[in-house]
Amino acid sequence: xxxxxxxxxxxxxxxxxxxxxxxxxxxxxxxxxxxxxxxxxxxxxxxxxxxxxxxxxxxxxxxxxxxxxxxxxxxxxxxxxxxxxxxxxxxxxxxxxxxxxxxxxxxxxxxxxxxxxxxxxxxxxxxxxxxxxxxxxxxxxxxxxxxxxxxxxxxxxxxxxxxxxxxxxxxxxxxxxxxxxxxxxxxxxxxxxxxxxxxxxxxxxxxxxxxxxxxxxxxxxxxxxxxxxxxxxxxxxxxxxxxxxxxxxxxxxxxxxxxxxxxxxxxxxxxxxxxxxxxxxxxxxxxxxxxxxxxxxxxxxxxxxxxxxxxxxxxxxxxxxxxxxxxxxxxxxxxxxxxxxxxxxxxxxxxxxxxxxxxxxxxxxxxxxxxxxxxxxxxxxxxxxxxxxxxxxxxxxxxxxxxxxxxxxxxxxxxxxxxxx
Numbered sequence: 001x002x003x004x005x006x007x008x009x010x011x012x013x014x015x016x017x018x019x020x021x022x023x024x025x026x027x028x029x030x031x032x033x034x035x036x037x038x039x040x041x042x043x044x045x046x047x048x049x050x051x052x053x054x055x056x057x058x059x060x061x062x063x064x065x066x067x068x069x070x071x072x073x074x075x076x077x078x079x080x081x082x083x084x085x086x087x088x089x090x091x092x093x094x095x096x097x098x099x100x101x102x103x104x105x106x107x108x109x110x111x112x113x114x115x116x117x118x119x120x121x122x123x124x125x126x127x128x129x130x131x132x133x134x135x136x137x138x139x140x141x142x143x144x145x146x147x148x149x150x151x152x153x154x155x156x157x158x159x160x161x162x163x164x165x166x167x168x169x170x171x172x173x174x175x176x177x178x179x180x181x182x183x184x185x186x187x188x189x190x191x192x193x194x195x196x197x198x199x200x201x202x203x204x205x206x207x208x209x210x211x212x213x214x215x216x217x218x219x220x221x222x223x224x225x226x227x228x229x230x231x232x233x234x235x236x237x238x239x240x241x242x243x244x245x246x247x248x249x250x251x252x253x254x255x256x257x258x259x260x261x262x263x264x265x266x267x268x269x270x271x272x273x274x275x276x277x278x279x280x281x282x283x284x285x286x287x288x289x290x291x292x293x294x295x296x297x298x299x300x301x302x303x304x305x306x307x308x309x310x311x312x313x314x315x316x317x318x319x320x321x322x323x324x325x326x327x328x329x330x331x332x333x334x335x336x337x338x339x340x341x342x343x344x345x346x347x348x349x350x351x352x353x354x355x356x357x358x359x360x361x362x363x364x365x366x367x368x369x370x371x372x373x374x375x376x377x378x379x380x381x382x383x384x385x386x387x388x389x390x391x392x393x394x395x396x397x398x399x400x401x402x403x404x405x406x407x408x409x410x411x412x413x414x415x416x417x418x419x420x421x
Contacts, residue, residue: 107134239345241399246380393421
């Protein structure tokens with residue numbers, strides 16, 4: 001009996017050892033797994049050891065977004081694009097729209113890529129403000145010197161087109177020239193000439209920006225090595241692809257000529273083209289009566305989607321799209337420039353304030369976005385509710401990179417459990 005007890009006790013001790021070794025082994029695996037993404041620090045008390053796990057997350061959402069973009073771009077194209085091996089002129093020849101989209105602000109070691117329908121009026125106004133502010137800080141204000149950076153005659157002409165007139169002598173003396181520039185800066189900041197004047201809305205896209213401010217040309221950069229360096233801030237703001245498309249439809253196509261604040265003949269012609277191509281009206285009967293049935297007709301969202309999808313099966317077709325509905329991964333060539341400051345329309349106020357601090361701008365009218373339509377997300381979501389599955393799938397294909405690179409989900413706008421693309 002005693003011998004059996006001793007033998008059984010020895011077996012228990014042996015099993016305990018195996019059990020203890022197993023616990024230690026599993027714990028090691030868990031610690032190794034955590035160590036891949038976390039830093040681990042151990043503290044000892046008199047009783048039991050305590051493990052404190054400290055997760056090293058990026059400092060802010062923009063850093064997280066930048067890492068997601070880098071990872072996705074590396075997966076899509078492992079051969080990283082080397083900007084230092086090409087010139088700005090070469091890039092502009094390959095992607096002509098970059099001439100309008102890119103705003104390098106060399107005084108701030110920053111470049112912004114403007115995407116239509118993503119608060120671009122506000123952001124372009126900010127970039128021009130910073131450019132002009134830094135220019136007059138770094139220059140002695142005289143006409144010859146200033147003219148290299150700000151074309152004053154063209155600026156005066158463009159302001160006059162928008163109902164803002166200055167004395168013709170405003171550029172004759174240094175004091176008058178400085179006064180003119182300070183007034184323009186006030187307009188950019190607060191959308192008014194002074195505290196007591198009425199509100200003024202200047203649409204920066206209606207200005208001949210690149211001729212007025214020659215140094216905000218992308219081609220004004222001598223080389224791209226600086227722009228691609230880590231300290232250089234490359235800014236882009238993005239938006240859910242389906243909301244951006246719906247917003248473009250509402251503003252550019254879903255508004256009649258007579259209801260626009262500013263004329264848009266180009267988009268009125270597109271609206272009429274869509275109407276004529278997909279309309280069920282008897283156009284022959286109307287043409288015989290010298291009437292245009294599409295003059296006051298707003299095409300449906302479905303017809304608009306059919307129109308913009310035409311020819312997008314090829315890269316050439318996508319390259320030739322209007323930038324208001326062209327994928328912004330194409331507009332800004334995001335995997336080439338590897339943007340490291342990524343703001344989102346959905347968190348615009350927070351992200352914009354961070355950008356203001358980065359640019360050392362403390363006084364800006366942030367009460368409203370310039371040119372904001374006032375439409376709500378639910379208004380845009382409603383447009384997709386009646387869209388056929390086939391068109392939804394084609395849109396998903398068109399904006400695939402926008403969804404993947406910036407962590408957007410199609411389910412936020414299309415709630416169809418049976419959708420198969």
